Amino acid sequence: MATKEQMEEWFKAVDTDGSGSLAYSELSDFLVDNRGYTAAQVEKIFDSTDRDQDGTISFQEYLDLMLSVPQEVQSESALRKVCKSFDKNGDGTIDKTELKAVFDELSRDLSMSDVERIMKMTDTDGDGVIDYNELCMKVFGQSCD
Template sequence: MAANQDTVSKHSLCLQSMEDVKRVFDRFDANGDGKISSDELGGVIKALGSETSADEVARMMEEIDTDKDGFISLEEFAAFCNAEADPLGGENSEKELREAFELYDQDHDGQISATELHLILTRLGERCSVNDCTGMIKSVDSDGDGFVSFDEFRIMMTKN
């Protein structure tokens, strides 16, 4: 599974409640019909600055759309988010976490800054300031350097 979906699904740093999952789901569901189409999924991924092919979007849809109706329901999206947050997911989860981290790490310097976080959240339509993002960074910045390292990102994304 490409990390783009993983990243998007957790764009607010960590989806800790069904309310968070619903809020992110609604961002994907651009036309408000209660389901995510492949076009809507591709649109969000493109907004994040990723050039994902139609084949990759189709593979994502296939993985998440468990009832095979051609759309992602809120329940399927929630199940996907819960599965992706499983810290016992092994090697594939580690790879997906690394890819998710790299999506946020826009300058590829090995750390996520408040400015990079702000850029991604703004692309997703979130209304927040760089100052807000600085606060989000501080909440997971265990070494106090003002950035989120991959290790800090991993801990944050695998918290129950």
């Protein structure tokens, strides 16, 4: 679980106008652009987090929400972010070239046959790429849908 300091750091980064609270547009800009959420998902998150219905999310409202989110959900969110960072061309999947690039960035010298073996173990539907759900199955042992 993220520490209070990490949560505060994220909150301040998303609070682009420095007002000390998150407007809907700030949350939406971040979640849609960086996390791939839909507008409907952002609206649901915003409405459920803005408990005092003042049109903004205070740090305390955000903190209350984060402390109530199970660790598995936070881990899933982190995995989604990792998956998105692996997806260099932004098509929603990870191909063997992208997977090789990730290992290269981590200074892990894997041969293409090693990468292909990892792909084969993770690519359960056999389409030649790893999607988020396949990665989730490999990490959590269950679908994250």
